[in-house]
Amino acid sequence: MWPEPARSGEGGAEECPTCRKPVEEALWADEHWRVDAVGSELRLPAVVMLQPRGHYDLTDLPAERAVELGPMLQRIERAMLGLGGVARVHVNRWGDGAAHLHFWLLARPAGMLQLRGTLLPLWEELLPPVPEDVRQWTLRALAEALAAG
Numbered sequence: 508m509w510p511e512p513a514r515s516g517e518g519g520a521e522e523c524p525t526c527r528k529p530v531e532e533a534l535w536a537d538e539h540w541r542v543d544a545v546g547s548e549l550r551l552p553a554v555v556m557l558q559p560r561g562h563y564d565l566t567d568l569p570a571e572r573a574v575e576l577g578p579m580l581q582r583i584e585r586a587m588l589g590l591g592g593v594a595r596v597h598v599n600r601w602g603d604g605a606a607h608l609h610f611w612l613l614a615r616p617a618g619m620l621q622l623r624g625t626l627l628p629l630w631e632e633l634l635p636p637v638p639e640d641v642r643q644w645t646l647r648a649l650a651e652a653l654a655a656g
Contacts, residue, residue, distance in 0.1 A: 516606040520562035525607040534646060535653035536560065539572055540579055542653060545611070549642040550634040551627075552593045552614040553649060557583060564608050565600070580610065586652035587614045590645060594618070597627050 516523030533541040534555060545554040557579055559572050568576070584596040594617040600610050613631065615622050622630055637645075 514606040523607050526562050534650050548636040553587045554613050557610045592617050
């Protein structure tokens with residue numbers, strides 16, 4: 508069997524960059540979950556990450572948090588669709604980079620059918636960045652929609 512490299516935060520909450528990230532930096536948070544904007548540039552209508560505030564992976568997510576997961580994903584998707592110009596929201600979970608559970612939510616622009624399915628995260632980096640004022644408006648709109656719940 509081939510050895511697997513250690514993931515970020517594999518040693519527990521003390522070593523986990525997500526656990527150490529100040530909650531004030533989150534786009535939205537409550538006592539159990541946080542939603543963070545991803546990256547300093549925006550190339551899609553929106554890209555965010557949903558993470559539990561406790562240090563869990565999917566296999567050890569407490570039942571109380573697991574019950575909240577579906578409604579949280581729905582809440583974020585509704586907020587992203589509410590931005591306008593969004594056809595679909597792709598939800599992705601890869602477990603190779605970090606030991607802290609995280610879901611990527613990527614908004615696919617309406618009419619960009621070439622980005623359907625698994626192509627969206629692959630091609631996103633090739634799109635031109637949106638202007639900073641649009642990015643800031645998007646982040647504010649998402650934060651407000653998530654707070655309104």
